[in-house]
Amino acid sequence: MVEIADFVPHAPVPREIVDEYRGRVPDELIEVWENYGYGTFGEGFLRIIDPKLYEAEVGDCIGKTQGDGIAIPVMTTGLGDLITWEPSVGFIAIMYRLGDTQALGRTFEGLILFLEDEILLEDLKAEIFPGAVAAHGELPYDQSFIFVPLLSMGGEAKVENLHKRDTIASIQVAVDLQGIIGH
Template identity: 30%
Template sequence: MDIGIFNDFELYEKASEKLINKFEGKVPEQLIEVWKQYGFGSILNGYLKIVNPDEFHSLLEEVYIRSKEALVLFTTSMGDLLIWEDNKYLLLLNFRRGKMQDISSGFEFFFSDLEDDSSLQNDLDWLPYPDAIEKYGKPAFDECFGYVPLLGLGGSEKIENLEKVKLIEHIYLNTQFTSLVE
């Protein structure tokens, strides 16, 4: 996998051979190659995190009605999950806005599409991440930026209202007050 977005890859942990074997045929082959070559970690200046689906299984069961057919492949530093559903659809679960968005049917061009700034915004809703890291620094691998108060509780979408929070706990908190539109 020789794509420019991996130039800033930061390793969180290596993917074990056992885990790779477990998910072969269940996740896109391009992602298996990333796991083999890079492991789990972040790209896009820490915005997109390549994660172990097993570590998000329980969370997905609690927050997504079709979790039996889905796996978490990525998280974002704005508190979103990117899931692989029915072994053919990539979806964004955007908890801060309470919406679900189709990213693609298939996975072939996902990584190369991320080299385009418009794809980052249109597909991954990445703003205001660049301004947030300039002001607060990058969140840790298990963190994201969260609005305080939550947008779903009337919080204002301003940089000043962002804080670094624990990702999983923040998603749980968001789902207590908003639900995903399907």
């Protein structure tokens, strides 16, 4: 069983979602949905999200994948990154703030280990996140810290330029202004 020490629940995952995505996402993730539900962990940096909601709201923001063309949104980060499950390659972080992507491995348990070893923050170039929490407070479940202005629009990567914004709307705005990130 996957253990998430600092999980903060937001809501249970409805049985219909579990049934709809069973066989499409890793069994480990199904187990997390059943045992933990939607919520945050990693000191608020990662959040387990409703894949159906994110497919409906930002599915067109995911972009073309290198593998089999399937990308199911399963998590977000506190910096507005979207983490997808792509069966042919594993977990992929789409970092809209940087216009880049990062492979995160094939197992959910591996993600947890990377998070515990602080490798995940480094891989996602997210070392600024703890400072943002210290300066601006913890994030609500559906918000992320977003650079204002966006880095691609001349913003600087400083804590004082991070603002709490709705995650879904922020992804939509980033794609509207910067375009889709291929991966």
